[in-house]
Amino acid sequence: MKTEREQSRISRRDIIKWFTAAAAVSQFGPALSFGQGAVGAEGYGQDPKVAGIFKPGDHWPLTLTSSQRKTVTALADTILPEDEYGPAASSLRVPDFVDEWVSAPYPRQQAARKKILPGLKDIEELSLNLEGERFSGLSLKLRAKLLDRVTGEGSKDALAKRVAGFLHEFTSICMGAYYGTPAGWKAIGYVGNVPSPTFNGPPQEVLDRVGVTQTVK
Amino acid sequence: MPTISISEAKEQYDAVIVGSGAGGGQMAYSLTLAGLKCVVLEAGRSYNPYTETPMFNRPDQAPLGGTSTPDKDMGFWDATVDGGWDVPGEPYTQGSDDKKRRFTWWRARMMGGRTNHWGRISLRNGPYDFKPYSYDGLGFDWPISYEEVKPYYDKVEMLIGVHGTNEGLENVPDSPPGVLQPPPKGRIGDLLTQKAGKKVGVPVVPIHRAVLTKPLAADTIPAKLHPGNKKAQEIVAKSMRSRAACFYATSCGRGCSIGATYQSTIVHLPPAEETGNLDIIANAHVREVETGPDGKATGVVFIDKTTGKEERVKGKVVILAASSGETVRIMLNSRSNRHPEGVANGSGIVGRYITDTAAMGLQGQIPALENLPPHNEDGAGGSHFYSPWWGHEAQRKGKLDFPRGYHIEVGSTRNMPGGNSPVSMRYLRGLYGTKLKEEARRYYGSFITLASRGEMIPNEDSFAEIDPKVKDKWGVPVVRWHWKWSDYELNMALHAERTFAEIFDAMGGKATRPLAKSGHDILRPGGNVKHEVGGARMGFTPKDSVCNKWSQTWDVKNLFLCDASTFVSNPDKNPTLTIMALAWRCADYIIEQSAKGNL
Known part of the structure; x- marks a missing residue:
């Protein structure tokens, strides 16, 4: 399986484009700050081209540092690992989505950024405290052990409590990304987005299980 | 154009x-x-x-998975x-x-x-x-x-x-024979709501929507619409x-x-x-x-x-x-x-x-819909079933504290995931790894949303x-x-809230939030339904x-x-x-x- 870096859809051309944009903005207004602070980009407006295929970075620059992306990737792959349901989060480009999310210029995403960026720092600090190693450097087993300590019952210090709150928000973003892909659809049991000359309704097996009959003949 | x-x-x-x-x-x-x-x-x-x-476009092909933003209030593809x-x-x-x-x-x-x-x-x-x-x-x-x-x-x-369909219900006119197109089949949530509706006295029937389920009869309809032209x-x-x-x-x-x-x-x-x-x-x-x-x-x-x-x-x-x-x-x-x-x-x-339109909604979580075998519920791109207002007789007898009525739009949730979490994080708190995926799969599609659309008095x-x-x-x-x-709409909203809870209860389910005590808590702002x-x-x-x-x-x-x-x-x-x-x-x-x- 390809690594997340190999699969990244962010092209060199995009990176040059963002830095050009950042340079332009810094001349005339607040500089784009990569990896911290507020995002200075604009949204896609009220009349974007919608009938197209887009990727993170097409509408505004991505702003996570490589270090932050390492933490995002390790954490996303712990939350949504490769298993019998589907591939790991990073192979579905969840880290790109997280980067796009926290880099977006909209209020909801800006609010998330204020939780996610400190959270990434916190989880690395917690990992150093508990395991003596950066979170992104831990094995999957040790990462899971750390999450167990954070999400499990029992008393927690202030840092662990902060990490638990951050995890909730971070997991939510990852869920939106992971399950928006064909592999994610398979993992959750969504079947659709295919043309069909008829709509047959729920199969008999489903009707029987729920105890209903199809009333539209 | x-x-x-x-x-x-x-x-x-x-x-x-x-x-x-x-x-x-x-x-x-x-x-x-x-x-x-x-x-x-x-x-x-x-x-x-x-x-x-944007036909068939997926969440992983749109900014922020297609979720709503201030630029596109109802989502990127709206x-x-x-x-x-x-x-x-x-x-x-x-x-x-x-x-x-x-x-x-x-x-x-x-x-x-x-x-x-x-x-x-x-x-x-x-x-x-x-x-x-x-x-x-x-x-x-x-x-x-x-x-x-x-x-x-x-x-x-x-x-x-x-x-x-023509149902012959009070104040819900039938169309002449042959005018309506065949309705799409009920989704599982529609059929379960219909069954539960019978228990609590709420009729649930196929909705009327302007979607072709078969090609229009182009050889015969135009002459009926424009005779002599x-x-x-x-x-x-x-x-x-x-x-x-x-x-x-x-x-x-x-x-x-x-x-x-x-x-x-x-x-x-x-x-x-x-x-x-x-x-x-x-x-x-x-x-x-x-x-x-x-x-x-x-x-x-x-x-x-x-x-x-x-x-x-x-x-x-x-x-x-x-x-x-x-x-x-x-x-x-x-x-x-x-x-x-x-x-x-x-x-x-x-x-x-x-x-x-005086509008509110309530979602229920229905255990009977958990972990269902995957099946296609995309359907005709919107609601398939609804409940026309059924309370005329109760109003005539003075049993209701509001005039006129509301219809209920039934919403299933086994729709295309992505952008936002497909299951409320309330049901997934503290989970990660395979357990998280198992629970997401368990709850996905197990929710039914009932939306009230009621008449406002000028x-x-x-x-x-x-x-x-x-x-x-x-x-x-x-x-x-x-x-x-006015109190008419506020009381109507509370009636809908109680009715929806009864319907969920009849399915063996439960509302996903505590029931409101005031209509103001649930009634959407004026203009919000764009009616x-x-x-x-x-x-x-x-x-x-x-x-x-x-x-x-x-x-x-x-x-x-x-x-x-x-x-x-x-x-x-x-x-x-x-x-x-x-x-x-x-x-x-x-x-x-x-x-x-x-x-």
Whole structure:
């Protein structure tokens, strides 16, 4: 399986484009700050081209540092690992989505950024405290052990409590990304987005299980 | 749609039509097929659903997974261009700072207006709905009856294609045999709601929506719609043949590139354009109606948004179909010596008695729907089942603390995931790894959303006026909204809340939030369902109304209103089908009166 870096859809051309944009903005207004602070980009407006295929970075620059992306990737792959349901989060480009999310210029995403960026720092600090190693450097087993300590019952210090709150928000973003892909659809049991000359309704097996009959003949 | 610039416009048209949505589209269709030369003015840009609709696009192919943002309030793919709750440079204001009195106004600046993204729910008003005052002593009666509008409901349903069933329920008119298209089958949540509804006395039946479930009968319908007009029949037949039946994928809110749903840009404007009798000017922000020394309308003044210049277009007849709020704005801004309070406002009623659908919703989590075998529930891109209002008898017996009623729209949740978490994080708290995936799969699709859509009684505190201080970026004074829900709507919302909880209970499920104690906690703001109607109601006399039963203003006989501004009441039935039926009826009247030289 390809690594997340190999699969990244962010092209060199995009990176040059963002830095050009950042340079332009810094001349005339607040500089784009990569990896911290507020995002200075604009949204896609009220009349974007919608009938197209887009990727993170097409509408505004991505702003996570490589270090932050390492933490995002390790954490996303712990939350949504490769298993019998589907591939790991990073192979579905969840880290790109997280980067796009926290880099977006909209209020909801800006609010998330204020939780996610400190959270990434916190989880690395917690990992150093508990395991003596950066979170992104831990094995999957040790990462899971750390999450167990954070999400499990029992008393927690202030840092662990902060990490638990951050995890909730971070997991939510990852869920939106992971399950928006064909592999994610398979993992959750969504079947659709295919043309069909008829709509047959729920199969008999489903009707029987729920105890209903199809009333539209 | 092809458009022209003002320099290409004719000296004078038979009809100037402001707006290209349900009402304007219907007028353009009916009048041009009858041979009248028309111009449509649209405040937004041209739009082509055949090339611009994002069919099959996935969340991982859109920014932020397609979730809603302030730029695209209903999600990235929503078929709204340059619009939403806010239009930059074109504000509206509030008459009160009180949150409970807030009004929200959805506008689209695009060809076809809001018909590109609408819910496609197409319900006929019933006999009681046209005579609400006679029914219970509240509000006002319409000057027309259901029987007078019925032939036009029949024609509109045949033209646009509406699926559904005839159920013979009280105040829910049946369509003539052969008019409705077959309904799509029930989804699992629909069928379970139907079964639970029986236990608690709520009928749940197939909904009526403007989605083709089979190709239109292009060989037979056009002759019924346009008897004796061979050219119209040929054009409409060609248009019908260009529309495909639904292929059961892609939500209708994105628009439809195969023409399976009603959008003005699919059903009304193309055949009108085919006649050669239609010109369309896009980016035309209409400011006012002009009148001549004889008191008749001569045309409209608009701002060409591409140049910022003031322009004029003239017509023998002027038709406002810009949406209730915009029509009110144009009328009140059309002041002259003859019309000091705005054109056709001798009654002082322009802007008054605006209502919206009283709406709330509740979601239930249903254990019986957990971990179901995967199956396709995309269906016809919207609701399949609903509950028409069932409480007439209880109201007659005085058992309810509110008048009129609401219908229930049933929403299943086994739809395309992505963008946001497919299951509320409340059910996944503290989980990660394979356990998280297991629980997500368990809960996915196990929720049912019930939405109440109820009738609001017109009141003195809900109206639109011109803000004396604020102008938009084109220099046009803007609308200031005033809003107030009454106890009728607040009590109705609580009744719906209790009923939904009972239905969930009958399924063995439970509401996902504590039940509200006040209607204010659950009732959505005014305008939020985008069913604002009224403001220039029709009536029996020039004193009690703005226009007569033909949508013709009392004061200016060649000025017609063909959107929902003429609505006297706002039944729980969604307004679009009635807008089109009344517009078609008005068009026939204009054709007849024009031929007689009466306009």
